[in-house]
Amino acid sequence: MISRESKITVISGSGISKASGIPTFRGKDGLWKQYDFMELATPQAFQRDPHLVWEWYYWRLGLISQTKPNKAHLALKTLEQAGWDIVILTQNVDNLHERAGSSKVLHLHGEIFKRRCTQCLDISFWPSSEEFGIPNIPTCSKCNSNLRPAVVWFNETLDPKIVNESYSRLKETDFLLIVGTSGLVYPAANFPYIAKQENRYLEIYEFNLESTPLSSLVNRTILGPVENTLPEFVSKVIKES
Ligand SMILES: [Zn+2]
Secondary structure: OOOOOOEEEEEEOHHHHHOOOOOOOOHHHHOEOOEOHHHHOOHHHHHHOHHHHHHHHHHHHHHHHOOOOOHHHHHHHHHHHOOOEEEEEEOOOOOHHHHHOOOOEEEOOEEEEEEEEOOOOOEEEOOOHHHOOOOOOOEOOOOOOEEEEEEOOOOOOOOHHHHHHHHHHHHHOOEEEEEOOOOOOOOHHHHHHHHHHHOOOOEEEEEEOOOOOOOOOOOEEEEOOHHHHHHHHHHHHHHHO
């Protein structure tokens, strides 16, 4: 039972976006042309060939623009609408949580619909999807330098502001829902441990296709496609509260 006064924090990963048709970029699912995710999502790749990296991002932006939030995203929105204090810490760079209607979302790995100036660091949204790909390398309206996707690549550190906000939230949370993430990527992999350390009454529920390294820590593992298991869970929570 999760009372309406409880603070709920969600950690979401690629598994929640999968049902919307967004590739997880792991294994065969991650190939674009002949390139692997790990070859393109690095600052070194961008330095070497910004055209190629942007071309890949334009493909991803086009793909993500055409997707819709699925029942798992909508279930989290429903909890917020029903009055719960719910914050989503997502590893996903898409905006499906926001499009579903969730208002408190922290993007640990950045946001694909934003770009950042390589010189003055100014961050801006893509004005519209018509502009994806024109020109191939977009430039900053303030200093004319090249823009890059405002996401966190391999070999890069996370935005300390986002990380600190996540930690503060984890320390005050009553319930932690882990949704569609295997708990292998740091720092998110540490989040459940940090939250548990702070609050030994913390309840952790995991929603994944298969058991993960986190399964031994959590109170309950609910296996299955999250677009089925999460809505079921949410309607039960609402009914019982
Ligand atoms: Zn600039």
